Amino acid sequence: METVFDLFQQVDYDFLEVARGGIAGNTVIKREGLRGVFKLRAGSGNSPTSEMEVKNSTATLHAHPEDYPDIDAIVGNGVRVAGVNYEITSVTGGMNFDTGKMEHLTFSLQRADYGVA
Numbered sequence: 001m002e003t004v005f006d007l008f009q010q011v012d013y014d015f016l017e018v019a020r021g022g023i024a025g026n027t028v029i030k031r032e033g034l035r036g037v038f039k040l041r042a043g044s045g046n047s048p049t050s051e052m053e054v055k056n057s058t059a060t061l062h063a064h065p066e067d068y069p070d071i072d073a074i075v076g077n078g079v080r081v082a083g084v085n086y087e088i089t090s091v092t093g094g095m096n097f098d099t100g101k102m103e104h105l106t107f108s109l110q111r112a113d114y115g116v117a
Contacts, residue, residue, distance in 0.1 A: 003103045004062045004094065008037040013061065016078035016085070016114070024115030026087075028078070037062040037104075038081050059086060059109040065093070065102045074105075078112055087112035 017030035041058045061079055068074055074091050086109035094104040 001096065001098070003096075004037055005064070005104070008062075010035045011038050011081065013038065014080040015067075016080055018077045018087075018114065020076060022115075026112070027115040031080070034063070034067050036064065061086075061107040061109060062094070063105045063107060065105050068105060071105070074107070078114065079107065079109065085112045085114055086110060 012033060012035055014031045015034055016028045017032075019027050019029045039060045039062075041060070059081075061081070065071075071091060071093070075088055078085055078087050080086070088107045089110050090108040092106045092108075093102050094106060095101070096103045
């Protein structure tokens with residue numbers, strides 16, 4: 001049975017462990033090189049509370065579940081793909097219901113800027 005990793009080209013990315021808050025803002029304290037399927041979606045629109053135009057991103061990354069033993073510790077960290085930083089805003093699991101095996105994790109991503117630790 002084919003998975004998302006068989007059907008789409010995988011790319012290199014860095015998983016970024018992020019320390020949130022502090023004087024320098026959110027900072028990267030650790031990074032790990034991994035591979036996954038990245039789908040870029042980007043656009044712009046008006047802020048719901050003003051007429052200011054804001055950039056948005058609904059990019060996703062399909063990650064190998066074996067790379068993430070603690071799924072609860074993923075949201076709030078980040079990834080760097082092709083030199084662009086993203087915050088992981090949510091995680092969903094792609095379960096194969098025939099085998100009962102988790103086949104992939106899908107990270108919803110929002111562009112982010114990180115300070116230097």
